[in-house]
Amino acid sequence: xxxxxRYLRDRVMQGLVYLGTLAVLLxxxxxxxxxxxxxxxxxxxxxxxxxxxxxxxxxxxMLPAIVGSLVVxxxxxxxxxxFGVAAGVLLAEYPDHPLNPFLHLVSDVMAGLPAILMxxxxxxxxxKPMGHFSGLSGAVALALIMVPIITRATEGVLKLxxxxxxxxxxxxxxxRWRVILSLVLPAARGGILTGLMLALARGAGEAAPLLFxxxxxxxxxxxxxEPMDTLPLKxxxxxxxxxxxxxxxxxxxxxxxxxxIMVANYLxxxxxxx
Amino acid sequence: xxxxxxMETQRLSVYYGKHHGVRGxxxxxxxxxITALIGPSGCGKTTFLRALNRMxxxxxxxxxxxxVLLDGEDVYAPEVDPVVxxxxxxxxxxRPTPFPTMSIFExxxxxxxxxxxxxxKRLMEAAERALRMAALxxxxxxxxxxxxxxxxxxxxxxxxxxxxxxxxxxVLLMDEPTxxxxxxxxxxxxxxxxxxxxxxxxxxxxxxxxxxxRVSDYTAFFLDGELVEFDRTEKIFTNPKxxxxxxxxxxxxx
Amino acid sequence: MPGWLYRRLGDxxxxxxVVGLALGVVLAALAIVWVLxxxxxxxxxxxxxxxxxxxxxxxxVRGEFGAWPPLLGTLLTSAAAxxxxxxxxxxxxxxxxxxxxxxxxxxxxYLIDLLAALPSVVYGLWGIFVLVPxxxxxxxxxxxxxxxxxxxxLLAFLGPPTGIGMLSAILVLALxxxxxxxxxxxxxxxxxxxxQREAMxxxxxxxxxxxxxxxxxxxxxxxxxxxxxxxxxxxxxxxxVTMLIGNSVNLPYTLFxxxxxxxxxxxxxxxxxxxxxxxxxxxxxxxxxxxxxxxTNLVAAWVLRRMSLGEGRK
Numbered sequence: 001x002x003x004x005x006r007y008l009r010d011r012v013m014q015g016l017v018y019l020g021t022l023a024v025l026l027x028x029x030x031x032x033x034x035x036x037x038x039x040x041x042x043x044x045x046x047x048x049x050x051x052x053x054x055x056x057x058x059x060x061x062m063l064p065a066i067v068g069s070l071v072v073x074x075x076x077x078x079x080x081x082x083f084g085v086a087a088g089v090l091l092a093e094y095p096d097h098p099l100n101p102f103l104h105l106v107s108d109v110m111a112g113l114p115a116i117l118m119x120x121x122x123x124x125x126x127x128k129p130m131g132h133f134s135g136l137s138g139a140v141a142l143a144l145i146m147v148p149i150i151t152r153a154t155e156g157v158l159k160l161x162x163x164x165x166x167x168x169x170x171x172x173x174x175x176r177w178r179v180i181l182s183l184v185l186p187a188a189r190g191g192i193l194t195g196l197m198l199a200l201a202r203g204a205g206e207a208a209p210l211l212f213x214x215x216x217x218x219x220x221x222x223x224x225x226e227p228m229d230t231l232p233l234k235x236x237x238x239x240x241x242x243x244x245x246x247x248x249x250x251x252x253x254x255x256x257x258x259x260x261i262m263v264a265n266y267l268x269x270x271x272x273x274x
Numbered sequence: 275x276x277x278x279x280x281m282e283t284q285r286l287s288v289y290y291g292k293h294h295g296v297r298g299x300x301x302x303x304x305x306x307x308i309t310a311l312i313g314p315s316g317c318g319k320t321t322f323l324r325a326l327n328r329m330x331x332x333x334x335x336x337x338x339x340x341x342v343l344l345d346g347e348d349v350y351a352p353e354v355d356p357v358v359x360x361x362x363x364x365x366x367x368x369r370p371t372p373f374p375t376m377s378i379f380e381x382x383x384x385x386x387x388x389x390x391x392x393x394x395k396r397l398m399e400a401a402e403r404a405l406r407m408a409a410l411x412x413x414x415x416x417x418x419x420x421x422x423x424x425x426x427x428x429x430x431x432x433x434x435x436x437x438x439x440x441x442x443x444x445v446l447l448m449d450e451p452t453x454x455x456x457x458x459x460x461x462x463x464x465x466x467x468x469x470x471x472x473x474x475x476x477x478x479x480x481x482x483x484x485x486x487x488r489v490s491d492y493t494a495f496f497l498d499g500e501l502v503e504f505d506r507t508e509k510i511f512t513n514p515k516x517x518x519x520x521x522x523x524x525x526x527x528x
Numbered sequence: 529m530p531g532w533l534y535r536r537l538g539d540x541x542x543x544x545x546v547v548g549l550a551l552g553v554v555l556a557a558l559a560i561v562w563v564l565x566x567x568x569x570x571x572x573x574x575x576x577x578x579x580x581x582x583x584x585x586x587x588x589v590r591g592e593f594g595a596w597p598p599l600l601g602t603l604l605t606s607a608a609a610x611x612x613x614x615x616x617x618x619x620x621x622x623x624x625x626x627x628x629x630x631x632x633x634x635x636x637x638y639l640i641d642l643l644a645a646l647p648s649v650v651y652g653l654w655g656i657f658v659l660v661p662x663x664x665x666x667x668x669x670x671x672x673x674x675x676x677x678x679x680x681x682l683l684a685f686l687g688p689p690t691g692i693g694m695l696s697a698i699l700v701l702a703l704x705x706x707x708x709x710x711x712x713x714x715x716x717x718x719x720x721x722x723x724q725r726e727a728m729x730x731x732x733x734x735x736x737x738x739x740x741x742x743x744x745x746x747x748x749x750x751x752x753x754x755x756x757x758x759x760x761x762x763x764x765x766x767x768x769v770t771m772l773i774g775n776s777v778n779l780p781y782t783l784f785x786x787x788x789x790x791x792x793x794x795x796x797x798x799x800x801x802x803x804x805x806x807x808x809x810x811x812x813x814x815x816x817x818x819x820x821x822x823x824t825n826l827v828a829a830w831v832l833r834r835m836s837l838g839e840g841r842k
Binding site for chain 3 (some may be wrong): 004006007009010013014016017019020021023024025028030031032034035038067082083084086087089090091093094099102103106107108109110113114115116117118120121122123124125140144147150151175176177178181182189201202203206207208211212215231235239240247250253254257258261262265
Binding site (some may be wrong): 332389 | 630726728729732733734743745746
């Protein structure tokens with residue numbers, strides 16, 4: 001094979017790599033462009049302050065969905081944080097605990113499971129016994145998605161905390177639990193916060209597990225025991241509806257969601273750095 | 275008068291960004307001799323070595339000035355292809371670099387595969403020749419198709435040498451090839467150098483002065499990016515001209 | 529409170545709390561398996577596990593449920609999306625690690641990570657209002673009119689030129705899984721030691737030869753795990769697919785026609801399921817999906833371990 005042919009191949013492959021990269025980046029620009037251009041017009045005052053108008057009437061807004069998203073996502077995050085951080089602490093601070101091999105396996109496997117399955121589980125475990133759909137059941141489904149993310153992040157960052165900190169605390173005569181709570185966890189605050197933000201960003205965009213748990217609700221409610229709307233749910237319903245004005249609002253919801261998730265990701269990155 | 279030497283640098287300078295790593299070095303490399311480059315760490319000897327086969331091309335922040343002649347032709351001339359230069363001027367690095375996904379055999383013939391040699395028999399002959407030159411044949415001839423990473427550190431380094439020799443380079447550059455090895459492996463490689471120089475011109479960077487004294491014909495002493503002194507090895511080690519060279523070889527600094 | 533009590537009791541209580549909560553995580557995972565199995569048992573019992581998997585009729589009115597159409601739909605769309613996504617994903621990873629000037633590296637990597645964070649419903653929305661019309665006007669209609677004029681026999685196989693169907697679902701799915709495959713490949717490529725590249729360059733290799741013969745083989749385990757992660761993602765992806773695939777429970781017969789995946793079927797029918805058998809059949813579909821996702825993960829872990837052992841890295 002002569003040199004010219006080798007260089008030809010080098011150039012051709014370089015061209016293909018550039019082309020492949022473009023094939024990834026162009027649609028991305030396309031999507032972001034559409035979300036921004038179509039969405040920005042929909043984000044008026046009514047969008048944030050009004051409940052939905054009846055089908056086909058036009059006007060109205062997303063207030064119940066915005067509030068519902070906040071309530072459901074925050075309950076989910078609180079639930080997932082308690083279990084996730086504890087599991088991370090066990091993995092990192094009690095490395096010889098017999099539960100750990102299972103915990104490792106479970107958090108790896110859970111992270112790879114389809115989100116909609118979490119909805120099915122929450123339906124069977126929460127909706128069925130309660131007898132009706134509820135924001136709480138949606139939060140349980142989302143929490144199941146968030147837990148492995150938080151567990152991994154917590155374990156990862158705790159393992160980076162120098163052992164000297166623990167030793168120093170123990171040398172001062174502090175009991176183990178005080179050392180973990182007052183020294184190790186605060187030192188790992190940034191990393192744990194990153195895990196929480198990433199989990200929130202992931203959960204906040206999910207609609208599939210909420211279809212038959214939170215279900216949706218056109219009326220504003222703060223009670224998580226009632227059905228609740230969330231932004232992704234509303235976006236889905238509006239997107240597949242036949243009404244022009246709902247399509248407009250769906251783009252608005254898409255922009256709001258995308259922006260919120262970008263902010264959460266940005267905060268996650270920043271928390272790691274500090 | 276160009277072309278007297280196998281290789282020769284003329285006022286060679288290398289810049290790392292703003293840092294002037296090699297400062298106007300002019301050095302001859304004699305054919306089928308071993309030239310050792312010595313000096314304290316950070317003196318620019320490795321930087322100099324990597325300029326000889328245009329390895330610095332891979333790093334965009336590095337700039338090379340001056341000329342490097344290979345058989346009288348400047349390897350940095352615009353019409354010269356670095357791929358061709360590196361084929362003619364091979365290199366062995368500080369740490370062994372076996373390709374972990376390849377067998378011993380595939381490692382040795384990796385360079386030949388690049389130029390499209392497919393003939394099994396030819397590849398096998400070349401591999402055996404290179405492995406014999408690198409004094410590794412007897413140790414690996416029964417497991418040529420096993421992963422290269424199963425070899426010991428010293429064997430891996432000789433494999434790297436065999437891999438470099440398989441493409442039959444005119445010059446072989448060695449960057450502290452024994453610094454990561456145990457004394458026995460080091461001995462094996464030093465023995466090897468003596469037999470290799472019949473076939474290939476060698477430039478070796480070493481921080482070990484005894485090694486330079488043992489294996490080389492010529493020695494160049496570098497300090498702060500400059501070539502302080504170049505001469506026959508016995509001259510450098512017995513009767514250096516420059517007081518800095520003397521200070522270094524007698525262990526008074528560096 | 530005496531000191532020893534504070535210490536002993538505190539440590540006991542704390543570790544009991546941590547272990548208890550962690551146990552909750554393990555139990556939750558077990559609950560997922562158990563709940564889906566229990567929930568689907570009625571359907572699996574009625575049709576038999578194999579009968580359920582291979583039954584090609586899904587008819588809620590007649591109470592007949594076979595998971596083969598959505599199972600096939602899932603496998604087809606995921607495989608096709610992975611096929612489409614693999615080379616662009618690897619390209620983008622190679623671009624960032626091997627080709628891009630330093631100033632561009634971070635920006636491209638960031639954009640691709642952003643692509644991973646965008647919610648599924650947003651992709652679906654874009655698919656409905658941008659991609660579907662594009663597919664309809666630029667692909668399906670020309671094909672349809674051509675077939676109508678020249679090969680009317682083909683029309684039956686083309687399906688209605690609506691833009692909604694497997695093709696659109698596959699395209700969006702491919703777009704969605706690219707960043708997963710790409711991010712892991714990128715990490716793996718970035719971990720290839722510079723010394724490996726230099727060793728190949730020193731033999732007189734061109735850049736592509738270094739990439740092809742050294743960099744990609746060295747990073748193959750990471751590249752592979754990215755592919756599996758992307759596949760797992762594609763298998764379970766719900767919203768965007770539901771919005772685009774047309775949700776037909778008949779066996780898919782054309783790339784352009786409507787179909788369903790296991791996830792889209794659940795999303796589409798679950799709230800409308802009236803009788804217990806229908807509900808159970810949907811949960812059973814979820815159970816099958818769970819088994820496939822678990823198998824994908826385990827195969828990945830197994831191959832990954834074998835690959836890294838083969839490399840003998842220290």
